Amino acid sequence: MTPPSNSNGKTYNVSLASFVITVSPEIKLLDLNVGDTVTFHITVRDSTHGFELLDPNGGVVIAPEIFKPGDVVDRTWTVQKKGTYTYFCVNSSCGAGHSSMTGEFSIQITTVPPDSGPRY
Ligand SMILES: [Cu+2]
Numbered sequence: 001m002t003p004p005s006n007s008n009g010k011t012y013n014v015s016l017a018s019f020v021i022t023v024s025p026e027i028k029l030l031d032l033n034v035g036d037t038v039t040f041h042i043t044v045r046d047s048t049h050g051f052e053l054l055d056p057n058g059g060v061v062i063a064p065e066i067f068k069p070g071d072v073v074d075r076t077w078t079v080q081k082k083g084t085y086t087y088f089c090v091n092s093s094c095g096a097g098h099s100s101m102t103g104e105f106s107i108q109i110t111t112v113p114p115d116s117g118p119r120y
Pocket residue numbers: 049050089090091092093094095098099101
């Protein structure tokens with residue numbers, strides 16, 4: 001089935017753990033559109049981890065912040081461009097596996113004007 005193309009207000013669970021960042025459910029290419037409001041529900045598991053999200057041009061989407069173990073925080077952002085977003089831990093002393101605490105997801109904007117057909 002085709003996912004809804006104009007969904008709004010999506011929430012994803014983001015787990016910061018030693019030493020992996022997990023986004024659930026996985027953000028797939030067609031899941032988000034420009035203008036969508038996205039909430040990252042961030043849970044910090046077992047150590048002092050941090051988080052930052054960058055847009056496809058390296059612009060800051062979620063500002064770098066370091067959390068305490070057990071913190072549960074929501075960070076909401078609005079989709080402004082297509083491309084590949086990257087996220088990572090910003091506490092370089094969180095442990096030996098710090099460098100693996102990174103990941104990315106891509107968004108392919110498919111917004112089509114109401115009066116026209118598919119663009120591809
Ligand atoms: Cu780290």
